[in-house]
Amino acid sequence: MKFLLSFCILISLSFAVERPKFEDFAACYERNKASKLNYEGMDAFVLGENLLAVIKKPNTKLNKYVKYDPFLNLYLVRTDFSLIPTKMVDEQNLTRSDWVGVLDPNKAYIGHIKYLAQNINEKDQLDFNSKIGILSTPCCNMLGIALNNGSFIGNRYLKHFMKYNDVYWGDIGVDFTIRENKIYVHNVRKNAQFLVNDQILSVDGENIKDLRKLNEKILFADRGSTLYFNVLRDNQELNISSLVFEKDVSHFNLPNNKPKPAPTSFKSNLGLSVNKALIVTKVEPNSKAATAGFMVGDKILRVNNQIIKDFKNLQDILIKGNDFNILIQRKSDKLPLSRFYDNLATDINSRADGEFQFFIRLRK
Structure with missing residues (x-):
C-alpha cells in the first residue's frame, strides 16, 4: 500500500507544472512595460495600436475619452499616437494548475486563476494577492488587467469592451x-x-x-x-x-463624454454680446457698450486698427486693453443720423448697399 501511495505521488509530481521564478515575470515586465502607462494620473493598459483601457480613480474624470464602462470601471481612450500592445491570449483555456503572474520589476506576484466570474456584476478571481498591472502567462502573454484586490478583468471582457464606442452589453x-x-x-x-x-x-x-x-x-x-x-x-x-x-x-448615471459644442457667441463684461459672425446680438441697458452707442445688428470689423477674424480674437483684445476704437458696420435704416453726427462719428463711409461704417470709442 505504501509503495502504491509513493508511486502515485511520484507520478503526480512528474506531471505537475513547475512554479515559474520571479525572474521569469520580471523579464516579461521588461518585454511588455510599454503596454502599461500612466494616462492623466490613472493606470492605463494598451489594447490596440491606438486604444487604451484606463482604470477610473474615484472623483476623477478624463478630459477626453470614447466611453466609460461602469461595469468594468474603465475608460476607453483612443489616442492620436501609436501604442505597443501585448499579445492577448484566452484566459479561459488555462487550467487550475497553470501559473500566472502580475508583471512587476521588484516583487513576485505569482499564483493561479481561482475562478472566472459568473456574470458581469462579478470580477474574475486570483488565488494570490495582486496589484494593478498586466496579468500574464510565464510566456509573457496578456491574460487581462489585474486589480489590487485579488481580482482581474479577463481578456474576453476587454475584447468586448474595445469593440463598441458606447457602453453595450x-x-x-x-x-x-x-x-x-x-x-x-x-x-x-x-x-x-x-x-x-x-x-x-x-x-x-x-x-x-x-x-x-x-x-x-x-x-x-x-x-x-x-x-x-x-x-x-x-x-x-x-x-x-x-x-x-x-x-x-x-441607473449608473454615466458621465457625459460628448465634447462640448464650440461656443457660438461671446458676452463681454462691457455689456456687449457678439455672435460668431461678429454681429452684436445684445446690448445690456445702462452698460458701457450702450453708453458708447452700440446697437443690435452692428457688425464689428476692426478694433484699434486690427482686423477682427472671430469673436475669440475680439474677446482676447477686450480682456487685455482698456480703451478701444471699434470700427463697425451698420445698416442705414438703423442709423440715427442726428445722434450719429453729434456723438459718435469720427469717421464715416457710406456704402452703395445702404450700410455705413464708422468708429465707436469704448472705454472700460
Whole structure:
C-alpha cells in the first residue's frame, strides 16, 4: 500500500507544472512595460495600436475619452499616437494548475486563476494577492488587467469592451440559476417567451452546462442579434428565439463624454454680446457698450486698427486693453443720423448697399 501511495505521488509530481521564478515575470515586465502607462494620473493598459483601457480613480474624470464602462470601471481612450500592445491570449483555456503572474520589476506576484466570474456584476478571481498591472502567462502573454484586490478583468471582457464606442452589453431580460448541474430560468424581467423554471438545454445548437458561458454568450452577443434556445418545459422541449437588446445602464448615471459644442457667441463684461459672425446680438441697458452707442445688428470689423477674424480674437483684445476704437458696420435704416453726427462719428463711409461704417470709442 505504501509503495502504491509513493508511486502515485511520484507520478503526480512528474506531471505537475513547475512554479515559474520571479525572474521569469520580471523579464516579461521588461518585454511588455510599454503596454502599461500612466494616462492623466490613472493606470492605463494598451489594447490596440491606438486604444487604451484606463482604470477610473474615484472623483476623477478624463478630459477626453470614447466611453466609460461602469461595469468594468474603465475608460476607453483612443489616442492620436501609436501604442505597443501585448499579445492577448484566452484566459479561459488555462487550467487550475497553470501559473500566472502580475508583471512587476521588484516583487513576485505569482499564483493561479481561482475562478472566472459568473456574470458581469462579478470580477474574475486570483488565488494570490495582486496589484494593478498586466496579468500574464510565464510566456509573457496578456491574460487581462489585474486589480489590487485579488481580482482581474479577463481578456474576453476587454475584447468586448474595445469593440463598441458606447457602453453595450447584451441582454434578453432573463436571469438564470444552476441546480443539480442543470441551468434553469430563475427570473424573467423582460421576455414573454420564457417562464421561471424553464430548463436551458442548448443555445444556438450548443449544449450549455456552464452558467458563466451562458451568461457571457448573451453579454457578448452582437447588437441586434438573435439567440436560439432549446428549453425543457413540463417535460416537453421547446424552441425559443430571443432578440438580444442592450443591457440597461441608466441607473449608473454615466458621465457625459460628448465634447462640448464650440461656443457660438461671446458676452463681454462691457455689456456687449457678439455672435460668431461678429454681429452684436445684445446690448445690456445702462452698460458701457450702450453708453458708447452700440446697437443690435452692428457688425464689428476692426478694433484699434486690427482686423477682427472671430469673436475669440475680439474677446482676447477686450480682456487685455482698456480703451478701444471699434470700427463697425451698420445698416442705414438703423442709423440715427442726428445722434450719429453729434456723438459718435469720427469717421464715416457710406456704402452703395445702404450700410455705413464708422468708429465707436469704448472705454472700460
